[in-house]
Amino acid sequence: MAHIFSALDTIGLSHWDHVIFRKFDLQVDVLRLDQLHPVISGNKWFKLKYYLERAKHEEKNKLVSFGGAYSNHLIALAEASRLYGFSSAAYIRGEERDNLSHTLKEAMEMGMELRFLSRRDYDEKKKTVFATPYENHESRELLIPEGGAGREGVKGATEILSLVPAIPHAYICCAVGTGTTLAGLINGAGPKQKVIGVSVLKGTSGIEPVQRSWLLNSAPLENVFMIHEDHFGGYAKTSRILLDFMNRIFSESGIPTDFVYTGKLFYSIVRLASENFFQAGSRILVLHSGGLQGNRSLAPGSLVY
Numbered sequence: 001m002a003h004i005f006s007a008l009d010t011i012g013l014s015h016w017d018h019v020i021f022r023k024f025d026l027q028v029d030v031l032r033l034d035q036l037h038p039v040i041s042g043n044k045w046f047k048l049k050y051y052l053e054r055a056k057h058e059e060k061n062k063l064v065s066f067g068g069a070y071s072n073h074l075i076a077l078a079e080a081s082r083l084y085g086f087s088s089a090a091y092i093r094g095e096e097r098d099n100l101s102h103t104l105k106e107a108m109e110m111g112m113e114l115r116f117l118s119r120r121d122y123d124e125k126k127k128t129v130f131a132t133p134y135e136n137h138e139s140r141e142l143l144i145p146e147g148g149a150g151r152e153g154v155k156g157a158t159e160i161l162s163l164v165p166a167i168p169h170a171y172i173c174c175a176v177g178t179g180t181t182l183a184g185l186i187n188g189a190g191p192k193q194k195v196i197g198v199s200v201l202k203g204t205s206g207i208e209p210v211q212r213s214w215l216l217n218s219a220p221l222e223n224v225f226m227i228h229e230d231h232f233g234g235y236a237k238t239s240r241i242l243l244d245f246m247n248r249i250f251s252e253s254g255i256p257t258d259f260v261y262t263g264k265l266f267y268s269i270v271r272l273a274s275e276n277f278f279q280a281g282s283r284i285l286v287l288h289s290g291g292l293q294g295n296r297s298l299a300p301g302s303l304v305y
């Protein structure tokens, strides 16, 4: 499928300098997927790409997915659908039709139909998609799992590393929501590269939420490290410590992060570095997976950018 991003060929690495990295002799490069597109940011394009292809192949005319009121996935889906000539719809968790979030308002303006469900109905509906994602041959709607978390999503995410110039990074790090992106990185990494996922969910353990069925048999799991301690209280939870940290990173390096995913990822990397987790002298690749639009739900003035 032809891509719409002129930036895809020139997407760059930003050097992230930090006093801790200097102390431990680490070079840190940030893959700036946040600069891919103003709406379809970060990892979301990669996760959607093969669903769009599937929809085209199966002559579907509508892409339907799931998400919450601030979902980066849904807003990316709305815009990608529009650009590729599909209509789109979303099941929204929670029945708060009044006072729509910026995210949902914008998605609606892009033509996305919003279908509100109670939490229970939403969870039921979501489960059926995970169980039988491609069952509905009659309908012209393609149902995409929440967060693009399925085989197509993983396949697209595997291509992310092809954007990185051939620098021998010993570590590849990303934030983990559904684990789809991490699964792609694990499948795409070289045999000696260590892959580190920072879970933004509370209560995950082991390689959760990554599903084993997403991983190639050859993927070396001994190179995979999941960090479960830097979720700051759970999904979309934040604190003054996190926001101050994000402001400091921006002031020092010019790299903006979001409070749901990448802020926690960056925080975790500095913490791990300070605890001597990374071998001294190593080069580290950090995936900036975008998501900056989500910062609009913070109280005004929380961030300096």
Ligand SMILES: *Cc1c(COP(=O)(O)O)cnc(C)c1O
Pocket (backbone or CB within 6 Å): 042, 043, 072, 073, 147, 175, 176, 177, 178, 179, 180, 181, 182, 258, 261, 262, 289, 290, 291, 292
């Ligand atoms: C969606 C999202 C993630 C999580 O990706 P998964 O593939 O669901 O793990 C990480 N970072 C940002 C900015 C996101 O929007």
